[in-house]
Amino acid sequence: MILTNKEREKLHKAIYSYLLSQNFTTSAQAFMQDASVTEDPSSSDLLEKKWSSVVRLQQKVMSLQSELDQLKEEMVFYGPGKKISDSNSNKLVGLPRVPEKHTLTGHREPVTCVAFHPVYSVIASSSEDASIRIWDYESGSHERSLKGHTAAVNCVAFEPNSGNLLASCAADLTIKLWSFDSFECTKTLHGHDHNVSCVQFFPAGDFLLSCSRDTSVKMWEVSTGFCVKTYQGHTDWARQVAINTSGNYFASCSNDETILVWAIDALNPIQTLAGHSHVVESVCFANQNATASLLDADFRHKTEEEKMNSSRAPEFIVSGSRDKTIRIWEAWTGNCLIVLRGHDNWVRKLVFHLGGSYLYSCSDDKSIRVWDLKTGGCSKKLLDVHGHFVLCLAVNPRYPLLASGSVDKSIKIWECL
Numbered sequence: 001m002i003l004t005n006k007e008r009e010k011l012h013k014a015i016y017s018y019l020l021s022q023n024f025t026t027s028a029q030a031f032m033q034d035a036s037v038t039e040d041p042s043s044s045d046l047l048e049k050k051w052s053s054v055v056r057l058q059q060k061v062m063s064l065q066s067e068l069d070q071l072k073e074e075m076v077f078y079g080p081g082k083k084i085s086d087s088n089s090n091k092l093v094g095l096p097r098v099p100e101k102h103t104l105t106g107h108r109e110p111v112t113c114v115a116f117h118p119v120y121s122v123i124a125s126s127s128e129d130a131s132i133r134i135w136d137y138e139s140g141s142h143e144r145s146l147k148g149h150t151a152a153v154n155c156v157a158f159e160p161n162s163g164n165l166l167a168s169c170a171a172d173l174t175i176k177l178w179s180f181d182s183f184e185c186t187k188t189l190h191g192h193d194h195n196v197s198c199v200q201f202f203p204a205g206d207f208l209l210s211c212s213r214d215t216s217v218k219m220w221e222v223s224t225g226f227c228v229k230t231y232q233g234h235t236d237w238a239r240q241v242a243i244n245t246s247g248n249y250f251a252s253c254s255n256d257e258t259i260l261v262w263a264i265d266a267l268n269p270i271q272t273l274a275g276h277s278h279v280v281e282s283v284c285f286a287n288q289n290a291t292a293s294l295l296d297a298d299f300r301h302k303t304e305e306e307k308m309n310s311s312r313a314p315e316f317i318v319s320g321s322r323d324k325t326i327r328i329w330e331a332w333t334g335n336c337l338i339v340l341r342g343h344d345n346w347v348r349k350l351v352f353h354l355g356g357s358y359l360y361s362c363s364d365d366k367s368i369r370v371w372d373l374k375t376g377g378c379s380k381k382l383l384d385v386h387g388h389f390v391l392c393l394a395v396n397p398r399y400p401l402l403a404s405g406s407v408d409k410s411i412k413i414w415e416c417l
Helices: 005-021 025-035 046-078 288-295 302-307
Strands: 102-105 111-116 122-127 131-136 141-147 153-158 165-170 174-179 185-190 196-201 207-212 216-221 227-232 238-243 249-254 258-263 271-274 280-285 316-321 325-330 336-341 347-352 358-363 368-372 378-382 390-395 401-406 410-415
Touching: 005 025, 111 401, 111 410, 122 153, 122 410, 131 153, 165 196, 174 196, 207 238, 216 238, 238 280, 249 280, 258 280, 258 316, 288 316, 316 347, 325 347, 358 390
Parallel strands: 111 153, 111 390, 153 196, 196 238, 280 347, 347 390
Antiparallel strands: 102 410, 111 122, 122 131, 131 141, 153 165, 165 174, 174 185, 196 207, 207 216, 216 227, 238 249, 249 258, 258 271, 280 316, 316 325, 325 336, 347 358, 358 368, 368 378, 390 401, 401 410
16 A cells, blocks of 8 residues: 555545646546545645646756766776775876866857967867857956957867967858967968868977868968968868877868878878768877877777787877767778767767876767776766757866867866866
């Protein structure tokens, strides 16, 4: 018996009063006779109150369940029998902490890209509102806006050494170079025939790479603004480019569902990475620390190492696709080492943890996920971090900070401890 006689009597009175309050008179009278209910004016709204209480409790239970799941994941690192001084302590550095440190608002359209300055405590963001904004990520304040593009700005990138230059590209077919001293546009680069999707500096800061919906990748000399090379290989929109840490190779991804690996001095790709079943949105070379982690990864078999061309240093590439998966590739052999599954929608952006332990990803499922490069498992999920699709991520080059940008027009700064 679930209810006592007294509780059942109260329930019957509440049902009877509810039927009367909703003008279901005939039903109320019939129920009164069948249940032998006596009228009780005090219970007229009892049923509605109980119902709304149950709904609130269900929402609370769901919220607590989500928190519990997150805590269970963190127990992998903080669990019983483990100490902060254990060897696992190195893994703890790099996990984004909830809640966010700052939420930066001001853009009028979706945020397409975020980039940390390599020296100063500022971050740049680009948006479909055709503007670039500079923010102080320590205080969360807006510093200034850079205006010059006439259509959606798709990407921004700082010169990686001094940060004296900021590059931007847009749907207006142009690339712009901005002085970080005067905040003025010093050069406008023309050459692409369609929407320019991405722009990246080479490690030395003397050249730029860009890719476009016109399917090409172009190299630009920063000092003159001249296009010095055009790379043709994709058959559809080239979405993003990534340059390795040595600056002698780069990769590009495309709507044609492939990733192409290029040597900068050759006009034909040296490797084609195929396996995704939809548009490849993001591509990234592993940094030196991440390369060391991947060489020792549990999912990387010795046979892969034996196949590696010993005349070249190992290089690993990660890619994210609209097929909801992330793939880790060995660049020279073209082998896909592992497929990471977990996102429920398009994977938009991938960035490596500077210490090399983790890979961060963001998605249209509104989440940020942290992947352990040793095991290939998901170490942490931050769900519903934005109110809409999460389009971009950036890692601070000096401090344990992560930035995300979204269709909800906001940028969030996350501490990674």
